Amino acid sequence: MSKKTCQIIIEGGNDYVIAVKDNQPKLHSHIQRIAATKKPTSRIVETEKTRDRCTTRTVEVFHDINGIDPLWTGIKSLVRVERIGTRKGKKYHEIVCYISSLIASAKEFALGIRGHWGIENCLHWVKDVVFKEDCSTIRLGNAPANLSIIRAIALNILRRNGYHSITIAHRFLSHDIDKLLHLVE
Secondary structure (H helix, E strand, C coil): CCHHHHHHHHHCCCCCEEEECCCCHHHHHHHHHHHHHCCCCEEEEEEEEECCEEEEEEEEEECCCCCCCCCCCCCCEEEEEEEEEEECCEEEEEEEEEEECCCCCHHHHHHHHHHHHHHHHHHHHHHHHCCCHHHCCCCCCCHHHHHHHHHHHHHHHHHHCCCCCHHHHHHHHCCCHHHHHHHCC
């Protein structure tokens, strides 16, 4: 996201929580420096164990925005999320930084960030990986948006009919028109 995007969001009367990536090196290193030298305003540590993964998340919020370029309109909080754990027996460690126009606790930011990943995992990932949306060569006019809507409708129909694994549903239904039509009756 750019500084201009932040400005447009704030001018529209909204707030933002935006991941700071490597394409914003000054901002990213500044947040890391703040996290290394200052005490967070708020901090939460949570551990989650699921089937093949164990993750410990530490979310820290800082309100010291001294040294941040004032063109980042509305910025009030810096958020640092550290994830340490194992996936399928392999260790991983990642740190993601965010900026926000909100003043909130680490717990509130943690819930919002996890909620976003729920959307990413339940919709975008499925559309990208299972339906291969990113590989589509259809790029002109309204066609890409229309096909994206059709994919979202298909996902909703499958989930409404009890399919938790879209990959399994795709394999089971893809060559049987009668089963497909039965889903929308």
